[in-house]
Amino acid sequence: xxxxxxxxxxxxxxxxxxxxxxxxxxxxxxxxxxxxxxxxxxxxxxxxxxxxxxxxxxxxxxxxxxxxxxxxxxxxxxxxxxxxxxxxxxxxxxxxxxxxxxxxxxxxxxxxxxxxxxxxxxxxxxxxxxxxxxxxxxxxxxxxxxxxxxxxxxxxxxxxxxxxxxxxxxxxxxxxxxxxxxxxxxxxxxxxxxxxxxxxxxxxxxxxxxxxxx
Numbered sequence: 001x002x003x004x005x006x007x008x009x010x011x012x013x014x015x016x017x018x019x020x021x022x023x024x025x026x027x028x029x030x031x032x033x034x035x036x037x038x039x040x041x042x043x044x045x046x047x048x049x050x051x052x053x054x055x056x057x058x059x060x061x062x063x064x065x066x067x068x069x070x071x072x073x074x075x076x077x078x079x080x081x082x083x084x085x086x087x088x089x090x091x092x093x094x095x096x097x098x099x100x101x102x103x104x105x106x107x108x109x110x111x112x113x114x115x116x117x118x119x120x121x122x123x124x125x126x127x128x129x130x131x132x133x134x135x136x137x138x139x140x141x142x143x144x145x146x147x148x149x150x151x152x153x154x155x156x157x158x159x160x161x162x163x164x165x166x167x168x169x170x171x172x173x174x175x176x177x178x179x180x181x182x183x184x185x186x187x188x189x190x191x192x193x194x195x196x197x198x199x200x201x202x203x204x205x206x207x208x209x210x211x212x213x214x
Contacts, residue, residue, distance in 0.1 A: 009076040013095065019087050020079050023096030023104065031109060034092065035064045040111040043068060043143075045098035045131060046118055048193060050078025053114075055190035057091035063111075068094045068104070098131065101139040110144045115152045117194040120159040132163035137170045141212050153181070153207045155198040160206035172210040180204040 013020050021029070031041055040063050044053045047067030057065040065088075069075035075095050082091060096104055118131040127133060132152065140150060150167070154160050168174065181189065182199050191199070199205055 006073045006076060009072045013072065013076055013079060016079060016083070016087075019082055019091065020075070020093045020095060023094065023100065029104070031064070031066070031092075031105070035090065037064070039064050039090070041066065041109060042112040042114065043105075043110055044114040044116060046070075046116065047078055047093065048074055048117075050075075050081045050093065052116055052190050052192040052195075053093075054078070054081050054085050054088070054091060057088040058085060059188070059190065061088070061090055064090045064092075066092050066094055068096050068098050070095075070097050099136070099139070101143045105143040107142050108145045110148060112149045112151065113140050113144065115150060116192045117154055118152075118159070120154070120156040122158065127162075130159065130162065130166075132159075132166050134166060134170055137167065137172070141214065144212060146212070146214050148212050149175075150210050150212075151207070152210070153192070153195065153205060155194065155203050155205055157204075157206065160208075164208065167208070167210045171213050173213050174208060174210050176207070176209040178205075178207045181207045 032038060042056070042063055043066045045068050047053045047069045050067055053065050053067035067078060069078060072095065075093055078093055082088070082093060094104065115131050121127065121129045128135060152163055164174070164177070182205055195205055
């Protein structure tokens with residue numbers, strides 16, 4: 001994906017520290033303190049332009065949501081949408097790298113992680129970059145509570161097949177698997193921008209839910 005440069009993005013992001021937080025590798029933040037409650041915390045790794053995480057926050061005020069995005073030129077779009085939505089109090093955007101889970105979250109702090117339409121990294125030599133590779137699963141397991149969950153959606157069948165194998169080999173329990181999510185659309189399904197785009201073209205959306213067996 002080619003990112004359009006937005007020279008104004010950094011200044012705009014700095015104007016809204018109440019909802020957008022920058023990663024600091026020297027500080028593991030107190031997310032319960034940031035949200036000022038004990039509600040469950042759900043995280044989307046690679047939140048993109050934010051449609052999913054903002055929609056989830058609006059639909060579920062009893063859950064805290066964090067959307068992680070690495071690129072300024074992308075997360076600034078999520079910030080704009082969050083502002084338009086009234087800055088939900090149970091939502092934070094985190095400008096950071098999902099590979100740094102140990103620096104971003106305390107052990108056992110999260111309840112659920114969402115992986116939506118992640119980069120498939122199709123070449124075999126790039127398999128370690130896939131967000132469902134065992135090295136990432138180990139990071140997620142540390143950040144999640146016992147029996148924590150991963151919810152994964154993609155339009156890429158090969159990535160989905162790889163993820164089924166990787167997640168199963170890691171010892172996780174597959175709870176739900178859908179090879180065409182929109183055939184029987186769940187009432188609570190919040191679509192991402194990519195999901196709307198691909199489903200409109202008739203592309204099946206693959207989805208799974210898996211739980212760590214710890």
